[in-house]
Amino acid sequence: MARQRKEDFSSMEVIGQFNKGFIITRLRGDLFIVDQHASDEKFNFERFQKKARIQNDLFSPRALNIGALEEAVLRDNIEIFNYNDISEMLSVLSTYPGTMYRPTKLRKLFASRACRKSVMIGTALSTSQMEKIVRHLGELDHPWNCPHGRPTLRHLCSLAAHTNLRNQESTKEGLLERTSPAQLE
Known part of the structure; x- marks a missing residue:
């Protein structure tokens, strides 16, 4: 074979x-x-x-115009945007320049959605x-x-x-x- x-x-x-x-x-x-x-x-x-x-404009910070509810959700989930994610992204992009980077958490989300839809x-x-x-x-x-x-x-x-x-x-x-x-x- x-x-x-x-x-x-x-x-x-x-x-x-x-x-x-x-x-x-x-x-x-x-x-x-x-x-x-x-x-x-x-x-x-x-x-x-x-x-x-x-889309991620890391070097062009923008002010978010969000309501109280969105702000509470953001504060409750702030760990999603932690240092490890940025560190992982920098490591991947420096090792594989030009790669379309997908954070591990996003990849897991796609995998979970794909599993349930299949x-x-x-x-x-x-x-x-x-x-x-x-x-x-x-x-x-x-x-x-x-x-x-x-x-x-x-x-x-x-x-x-x-x-x-x-x-x-x-x-x-x-x-x-x-x-x-x-x-x-």
Whole structure:
């Protein structure tokens, strides 16, 4: 089995659903199992990340014109804007200049939203829904794991290896049928 590429998802044939949580696919001579929730979650996560636009004018402070309620909410949640977030941002930007930085807390928020919006384990899917989930993986920047780390895809088996094994077993059975008990002793 060759290493999988994002482009392979468009060539995968959906065989069916297993245990209302996994999509079985075939690509050339191999079978794969796709985690329907992790795959849909990863698609939603990357979509949220691309849609969200963060603007941060750190060097141009602006006065906020907020009411008493907003001010109370801000004061109650001031730890969200702590030193660690700024330190993390500076570290990432100095290591990877020009990177679109997403604070860890924002990434966790996107992951949580993506998880709740995604197809859940236990949901029966039509063939077209399964095909859509598999095709979406090919559109992602990083399709191999959901934001929480679960793999989206696993190789099940090589059909050729399985066929060869079956042929060897039937050959052995045929030899045993043609062999008399006296020949075995």
